[in-house]
Amino acid sequence: MSVKTAxxxxxxxxxxxxxxxxxxxxxxxxxxxxSGQTIKVLCDAPASAEDSIPRYAEKxxxxxxxxxxxxxxxWELYIKKS
Amino acid sequence: xxxxxxxxxxxxxxxxxxxxxxxxxRFCVNSAFREVLFQDYTMFRAYLLAVVVTMIGANLLxxxxxxxxxxxxxxxxxxxxxxxxVPWSNIIGGxxxxxxxxxxxxxxxxxxxxxxxxxxAYVFAVFGFFFGIAMTKFGFLRPIYDWMIAPExxxxxxxxxxxxxxxxxxxxxxxxIAVISAVLLTxxxxxKPFVKAKKGYSWSLAGLLAGLVAVAAFxxxxxxxxxxxxxxxxxxxxxxxxAVLFGNYQNDPGAVNPLESRSILGMIFSxxxxxxxxxxxxxxxxxxxxxxxxxxxxxxxxxxxxxxxGFIMGVGAQMGGGCNIGHSLTGVxxxxxxxxxxxxxxxxxxWTMVYFLLIRPMRDLDV
Numbered sequence: 168m169s170v171k172t173a174x175x176x177x178x179x180x181x182x183x184x185x186x187x188x189x190x191x192x193x194x195x196x197x198x199x200x201x202s203g204q205t206i207k208v209l210c211d212a213p214a215s216a217e218d219s220i221p222r223y224a225e226k227x228x229x230x231x232x233x234x235x236x237x238x239x240x241x242w243e244l245y246i247k248k249s
Numbered sequence: 250x251x252x253x254x255x256x257x258x259x260x261x262x263x264x265x266x267x268x269x270x271x272x273x274x275r276f277c278v279n280s281a282f283r284e285v286l287f288q289d290y291t292m293f294r295a296y297l298l299a300v301v302v303t304m305i306g307a308n309l310l311x312x313x314x315x316x317x318x319x320x321x322x323x324x325x326x327x328x329x330x331x332x333x334x335v336p337w338s339n340i341i342g343g344x345x346x347x348x349x350x351x352x353x354x355x356x357x358x359x360x361x362x363x364x365x366x367x368x369x370a371y372v373f374a375v376f377g378f379f380f381g382i383a384m385t386k387f388g389f390l391r392p393i394y395d396w397m398i399a400p401e402x403x404x405x406x407x408x409x410x411x412x413x414x415x416x417x418x419x420x421x422x423x424x425x426i427a428v429i430s431a432v433l434l435t436x437x438x439x440x441k442p443f444v445k446a447k448k449g450y451s452w453s454l455a456g457l458l459a460g461l462v463a464v465a466a467f468x469x470x471x472x473x474x475x476x477x478x479x480x481x482x483x484x485x486x487x488x489x490x491x492a493v494l495f496g497n498y499q500n501d502p503g504a505v506n507p508l509e510s511r512s513i514l515g516m517i518f519s520x521x522x523x524x525x526x527x528x529x530x531x532x533x534x535x536x537x538x539x540x541x542x543x544x545x546x547x548x549x550x551x552x553x554x555x556x557x558x559g560f561i562m563g564v565g566a567q568m569g570g571g572c573n574i575g576h577s578l579t580g581v582x583x584x585x586x587x588x589x590x591x592x593x594x595x596x597x598x599x600w601t602m603v604y605f606l607l608i609r610p611m612r613d614l615d616v
Contacts, residue, residue, distance in 0.1 A: 183545040185354030185370045185555055186363075187280065191607060213366060213541045214275040222289060240367075240543030 170232040170245045175207035176200060182211050182241060189215035190223060193246070197229070200248045205230075211241035220244055250319065251473050253511045257523055259473045264524025267462045267480065268531025271362040273539075274455020278573040279356040282347075282599040286608070294440040295456035296577075297433045302460025303582035304426055307467045307479065312422075316471045320508070327471040330478045331585035332570050334404045334412045338397040342569020343576065343591035347598020349565050350573065351606055352558025353377070357482040357572030360559060361525065365532030369546040374559035375486070381563020382487045387500055394568055412586040425584070463578055466524075474520025475508035479583075481521065481575030483566040488522035498522050565598070 179196050181189040189210045196206055210216040216233065221244075224231040230247035270276065274295070281292035307329055310316045317326040350356045353374045355363055360374040385394045396402075406412040415422040442453035450458070463480045471477035478484070488498035498519045499505050510519050536542040546552065566572045569591050571580055577595060580588025 183368065183370075183547040185368060185547055185551060186277065186359070187283065187354065187607065188547075188551070191611070194611065211543055211545055212368070213272070213536070213539070214277055214280070218275040218292075219280060219284075222291060226289065235540075237540040240541060 170205065170230040170247045171234065171243075172205050172207075172245065175245065176204040177206045179206055179208045181215075182209050184212065186212055186215055187219065190219045193220055193244075194223065197227075197246065197248055202248050205245055205247045208244040208246065209241060210244055216242040216244060220246075250508065253513060256473050256511045256520060257513060257518075259469050260518075260520050260523030261527040261530075263462065263466050263469055263480075264527025265531030265534070267358070267459070267466070267524070268362045268365060268528035268533075269535045270450075270455065270458040270462055270531075271358055271528075272365065272532035272535040274450040274452070274458065276455045276459055277356065277359050278577055279350045279354075279359055279599065282596050283351070283603050283607075286600055286603055290436075291440060291452050294437045294442070295452040295459075298437050298442070298453060298456030299460040299463065299578055300581055301430050301433050301437070302457060303463040303467075303479075303578055304584070305430065306460065306464030307579075307582050308422065308426060308584075310464065310468055311477075316468060316477050318472050318475050318508070327477050329467065329583045330476060331411045331413060331583045332576075332580060332587040334585070334587040334590070335398050335402055335570065336404060336590065337402055338394075338568050338570060339587050339591040340569075340594050341397065342565045342567070343594030344565070344569075344598040344601075346562055346565030346569055346572060347595040347600075348602040349381075349558050349561030349563075349598075350595075351599055351602035353555050353562055354558065356574075357486075357562065357566065358528065358574050360562075361482065361486075361528040362532035365529035365534075365542070366536050367542045367544045369544070370552055370555045373552055373556040374562075377556045377559025377561075378563040378566070379486055379490045381560040381565075382483060382567045383490070383563075385564050385567035386487065390564060390568075397568060414584045414586065414589065417586065422584070459578070463574075463582070467579075470520055475506065478521055479575075479579035480524075481571055481579055482525065483563075483570075483572045483575055485519070485521035485525045487567070488519045489525040492516045492518045492522055569594075 189212050193208050224246050232245045234243045281296040285293050311329050314326045317324050360371045363371040384390050406416050415425045466480040467477050492498040497517045510517050576588040576591040
């Protein structure tokens with residue numbers, strides 16, 4: 168099942184934020200979401216996008232999918248709360 | 250003596266290699282320490298692996314007498330640079346530094362390599378870092394600093410020996426290294442080090458490579474730079490800025506050591522101060538290849554916080570005698586008591602700040 172969706176329940180923009188705010192803001196947003204809802208996170212901090220946020224999602228057992236937008240230099244992270 | 254060209258090129262190569270590995274491996278000592286509080290030990294294992302590699306490699310270099318430099322055609326062997334144990338400075342400085350890295354969003358090496366990823370915030374962090382260092386060593390905070398490091402507050406082993414874990418316990422150095430490595434490796438191997446990462450380096454490869462660069466830096470800093478300082482960032486950042494701002498890496502011209510410095514473009518640099526500038530370059534190259542470099546800037550309040558964090562880091566690092574690389578990786582590997590104590594307080598400072606900045610606000614969630 169794909170986590171990526173064109174209609175996420177929420178979009179969170181963390182562009183430009185320094186470590187660890189992308190992870191922190193994502194955690195906060197996920198806490199407010201209901202199970203089954205999906206959040207799309209825009210993130211341009213490589214360590215957060217490819218390390219800390221996916222690791223957090225995996226630990227929580229949430230669905231996770233990352234799309235790297237090479238031309239824009241940032242990631243779209245889709246996380247589905249379980 | 251090595252030529253100025255070899256002096257400069259090797260410094261830049263070591264710095265670039267370290268920056269490349271840090272960017273590629275997403276290596277961050279700040280998050281390594283922080284995530285322990287959230288029961289995630291992945292990055293902490295990478296850090297510990299780097300410590301094991303550096304500890305074995307550096308001490309091997311020393312005891313096999315491979316560490317050395319040429320002076321008038323004669324090979325002079327060297328020893329690893331170990332820091333004197335100054336409890337006040339190591340404890341208070343380490344603790345302040347540990348708090349600073351949370352605010353700055355990156356550690357001593359983290360703020361430097363992330364400049365290469367294009368986030369303006371880290372340029373602020375590096376400037377703040379230098380301000381903190383300079384103000385502590387030369388300016389406003391100097392009285393406190395001088396009090397902390399006064400000769401009567403330095404603790405020696407016996408008459409004048411720098412305390413290390415092996416000389417204070419009387420245990421053979423290599424037995425101690427074997428025991429520490431065995432304990433750390435047991436913990437490291439619980440983290441499934443052979444699982445390949447989807448992209449970039451796996452945490453284990455990142456830790457391994459960071460350790461290897463740190464070992465190479467020990468050798469090169471002695472061979473080319475005249476003193477086996479190994480990788481560190483506090484002194485070198487200060488020396489780099491002093492050289493480019495005032496033309497001399499030493500504030501006091503009388504302190505210039507011809508063996509450890511070269512005049513380049515009319516400025517006198519130490520070997521270590523050259524790799525500082527190459528860390529962001531190495532990270533930039535890695536980031537460019539991964540298509541991750543992008544000019545970006547956080548909101549103004551965060552920029553201010555990062556500047557303040559960098560400043561606090563600088564004050565702590567200068568007081569404590571080093572940052573998370575100088576103490577937590579390089580210094581810990583030399584088994585100097587000073588670095589082990591400072592490292593413990595860097596971790597405690599980190600956890601304190603994480604609690605007030607990240608855990609408490611999360612708990613009182615109302616956003």
